Amino acid sequence: MPYDPHAIEARFQQRWRESRLFATSEKPGSPKFYCLEMFMYPSGKIHMGHVRNYAIGDVVARFHRMRGENVLHPMGFDAFGLPAENAAIKGQSHPKVWTDSNIATMKQQLDRLGLMYDWGREVHTCEPDYYRWNQWFFLKMLERGLAYKAKRTVNWCPGCATVLANEQVENGACWRCQSAVTLKEMEQWFLRITGYAQELLNDLDSLTEWPPEVVAMQRNWIGRSEGAYVEFAVEGAPHRIRVFTTRLDTIYGATYVVLAPEHPLVDAITAPDRRAEVDAFRTKMRAQSTHDRSTSKEKLGVFTGARAVNPFSGERVPIYIANFVLMDYGTGAIMSVPAHDQRDFEFAKAYGLPVRVVVQPGGLDEAALAQASTEDGLLVDSGPYTGLPNREAMAKMGADAKVRGFGEPTVTFRIKDWGISRQRYWGTPIPVVYCDACGTVPVPESQLPVELPYDAPLTGKGESPLARLPSFVQVPCPKCGAPGRRETDTMDTFVDSSWYFFRYCSAREESAAFDRGAAEYWTPVDFYIGGIEHATMHLIYCRFFTMALRDMGLIPFGEPVRRLMCQGMVIKDGAKMSKSLGNTVDPDAMIARYGADAVRLNILFLAPPWDQLDWKESGAEGAARFLNRVYALVEDNAAEVSGETAAPGSGEALALRRRTHQTVKRVTGELDQRLKINTAIAGLMELVNAQQAFLATYGRTPEERFALKESLEALVRLLSPFAPHAADALWELLGRDGFLADGPWPSYDPLIAREQTVTLPVQVNGKLRDQITVPADAPDETVLATAMASGVVQAHLAGKIPVKKFVVKGRIVNLVVKE
RNA sequence: GCCGGAGUGGCGGAGCUGGUAGACGCUGGGGACUUAAAAUCCCCUGGCCGCAAGGCCGCGUGGGUUCGAGUCCCACCUCCGGCACCA
Numbered sequence: 001m002p003y004d005p006h007a008i009e010a011r012f013q014q015r016w017r018e019s020r021l022f023a024t025s026e027k028p029g030s031p032k033f034y035c036l037e038m039f040m041y042p043s044g045k046i047h048m049g050h051v052r053n054y055a056i057g058d059v060v061a062r063f064h065r066m067r068g069e070n071v072l073h074p075m076g077f078d079a080f081g082l083p084a085e086n087a088a089i090k091g092q093s094h095p096k097v098w099t100d101s102n103i104a105t106m107k108q109q110l111d112r113l114g115l116m117y118d119w120g121r122e123v124h125t126c127e128p129d130y131y132r133w134n135q136w137f138f139l140k141m142l143e144r145g146l147a148y149k150a151k152r153t154v155n156w157c158p159g160c161a162t163v164l165a166n167e168q169v170e171n172g173a174c175w176r177c178q179s180a181v182t183l184k185e186m187e188q189w190f191l192r193i194t195g196y197a198q199e200l201l202n203d204l205d206s207l208t209e210w211p212p213e214v215v216a217m218q219r220n221w222i223g224r225s226e227g228a229y230v231e232f233a234v235e236g237a238p239h240r241i242r243v244f245t246t247r248l249d250t251i252y253g254a255t256y257v258v259l260a261p262e263h264p265l266v267d268a269i270t271a272p273d274r275r276a277e278v279d280a281f282r283t284k285m286r287a288q289s290t291h292d293r294s295t296s297k298e299k300l301g302v303f304t305g306a307r308a309v310n311p312f313s314g315e316r317v318p319i320y321i322a323n324f325v326l327m328d329y330g331t332g333a334i335m336s337v338p339a340h341d342q343r344d345f346e347f348a349k350a351y352g353l354p355v356r357v358v359v360q361p362g363g364l365d366e367a368a369l370a371q372a373s374t375e376d377g378l379l380v381d382s383g384p385y386t387g388l389p390n391r392e393a394m395a396k397m398g399a400d401a402k403v404r405g406f407g408e409p410t411v412t413f414r415i416k417d418w419g420i421s422r423q424r425y426w427g428t429p430i431p432v433v434y435c436d437a438c439g440t441v442p443v444p445e446s447q448l449p450v451e452l453p454y455d456a457p458l459t460g461k462g463e464s465p466l467a468r469l470p471s472f473v474q475v476p477c478p479k480c481g482a483p484g485r486r487e488t489d490t491m492d493t494f495v496d497s498s499w500y501f502f503r504y505c506s507a508r509e510e511s512a513a514f515d516r517g518a519a520e521y522w523t524p525v526d527f528y529i530g531g532i533e534h535a536t537m538h539l540i541y542c543r544f545f546t547m548a549l550r551d552m553g554l555i556p557f558g559e560p561v562r563r564l565m566c567q568g569m570v571i572k573d574g575a576k577m578s579k580s581l582g583n584t585v586d587p588d589a590m591i592a593r594y595g596a597d598a599v600r601l602n603i604l605f606l607a608p609p610w611d612q613l614d615w616k617e618s619g620a621e622g623a624a625r626f627l628n629r630v631y632a633l634v635e636d637n638a639a640e641v642s643g644e645t646a647a648p649g650s651g652e653a654l655a656l657r658r659r660t661h662q663t664v665k666r667v668t669g670e671l672d673q674r675l676k677i678n679t680a681i682a683g684l685m686e687l688v689n690a691q692q693a694f695l696a697t698y699g700r701t702p703e704e705r706f707a708l709k710e711s712l713e714a715l716v717r718l719l720s721p722f723a724p725h726a727a728d729a730l731w732e733l734l735g736r737d738g739f740l741a742d743g744p745w746p747s748y749d750p751l752i753a754r755e756q757t758v759t760l761p762v763q764v765n766g767k768l769r770d771q772i773t774v775p776a777d778a779p780d781e782t783v784l785a786t787a788m789a790s791g792v793v794q795a796h797l798a799g800k801i802p803v804k805k806f807v808v809k810g811r812i813v814n815l816v817v818k819e
Numbered sequence: 820g821c822c823g824g825a826g827u828g829g830c831g832g833a834g835c836u837g838g839u840a841g842a843c844g845c846u847g848g849g850g851a852c853u854u855a856a857a858a859u860c861c862c863c864u865g866g867c868c869g870c871a872a873g874g875c876c877g878c879g880u881g882g883g884u885u886c887g888a889g890u891c892c893c894a895c896c897u898c899c900g901g902c903a904c905c906a
Contacts, residue, residue, distance in 0.1 A: 220822065244906065324906090329906075344906085430854075532901090607831065614830090618844095622844055622845060628858095679832090679833065761839040763887070808838055812887080815886090
């Protein structure tokens, strides 16, 4: 019977389901392995990127399970979010209906791939039994001061009609819809991720099994910067302007001060005759998108008419507002030292402000300065600090500022608090009530969940749909009972995904977000796979959440993920697969054509997991061909090898055994350490080639029959993580019972795997000239003698005696002669 | 601009801590089987010279270290990704 992937796949998927093969539970005392792939957004249908991500995860999960570890391998749905709401606005269907139907479709597609998921732990973040715990965490954070409400200038996406967190803005555009993001002043809920900035940074060093590029991206994102705060008094006014600088040593060279246009002191200090110009500038800036503001590098600003007093020198300098100073970094105000900062230099040149060198590296000519100098040197014109090396002066000046009460050394971070308010419907309601008498009142835990009402007017116009539902808004104050108003914004969906991996540990738990014992058994996640696009979004949020949960006493550690792998993109014809380009490949069609095992094998074989992968249909054909060959090979020889018992073997039989044991070693190593799944599969192909070659000289001696049996059995087991249906079917053909997922993983005998003879290249002066075959354990002298005995080698030596001889055991011989 | 990563046949990719460059697969060519085709199987498939044996050249470019470099060092080019007026 020829290999029929569809019949086999349907049959085994059913048998796995019926025997509840993939259900997992805690087994105290046995080693666990938590294998996780980033859960799915239920967008409609799965694409090749999903197939790749989940196929990789499945190989790892199955491998560890076969090795006898207790593997947790769950899947769920990141089910809140804008697309569902947008679909509803287009009149398609209710977000819940849309989401549920997409989940049903995608689950079916996943099952068709034969993925080893424990669906008993499935989570849907849009269900109250999940999001109530978002609300619960929010309340806990509120208690601990980790959640707070503030009026801030925030990123507004006109396309999505909602606020975005900093992490969700890419080059001034919305990460989801690419609209240009604008700034808007709004009251927002924030999570104090900055409170963990230092720890998030420190811990990066311990994430040795994360891709270094992700670690680097997070380090950049956190953006630690050491410097100092210094206060400049405003001349003739009671105000003080606090600036942040990393170059306190240059303060005697400060020739002006700049505030961000949105700085709260601008109004108060602006001179009457400058007001019109200042207001006009501020209006212009406000209208600009963040993107426009940062892409145009032109320095623009206006003088406020006020002057600031340099606390060190007492000098009076003009105060400007300018486009290059940002309200949300540092203090929103800077001292400008044009001689030693390029931006300050450009602004000074444009506005005719003085440039004064205060750090002299030697030979710097103030009058001829064409750009700012950032070199170290000795301070000049710097009062009592004149003559000091600038680095030394910086420390001294920081300490002095502190003593004198107008500044102090400090550290700032680029990372901002995480704004989680979203003016949309399809998300977790923020569990807060506003009361005229009591102010902002948290909803008591006993009243959770605050359920998302089913019907809400969805307009996509940028105000919270919930605000237009009196039945939702109007609620008695939980504290005093007087009429109150509910918060009508919902949470960023990245809150949902920040802790879902804990929920999987006890997904049906009703009395807590997760069962502590279960979480302590399973977490942290041992192996996590997902796209690198989450490097500074989900992957930083979930680290923050884990630290916060630890500080709440819910778990005993702060880092959620031991080993992280970012799978590469799947592209076709040199471009990312996307609907708009029309170059998508439908996984269902591929499965219908070649079978799930061939699709899995192909996508795994084409490139290392982390590399970009160029999808080629011809590869799927190759994979199907390989499975066909294996099937025929096993089927033809199943009867032949049944019942054979161990025989040591010699000659060809031993050679096959060696190949078998070498392959087990190689594939095990790849899956355990390097995860070069593509070369693991190549190893299996080589083994099949060797088996077929062996059959050409097969003489049916008992030892040959045993070697073949051993080899075929190992092959089928090794194949199981990659092509699980085919492998189980082959196992059955071999007359064996049970499912391969239950293991064991084959072991190898190093003595059998060891080569007895080796073929060594012989070089003369570094050029390959001949090959010799010697026993693997031959001493160097023997190897050398054999090499020298070669006629080809002798010819190249041309009668000369080698001046140097290199013998690298098992590798190479190189003979060096003088020309 | 700064920080990462990568440049190897017609293609995807192998090549572990420096040691036979091109494993494995795809494509292409030739052959077997077949009335024929598909499927399958066998052989060849980096370039150049040569009847052959064999030789020379080849891992983005140019240098260097080394008995020996795809791998290490220096400079440069190209591509991809991230951050980007961060004070």
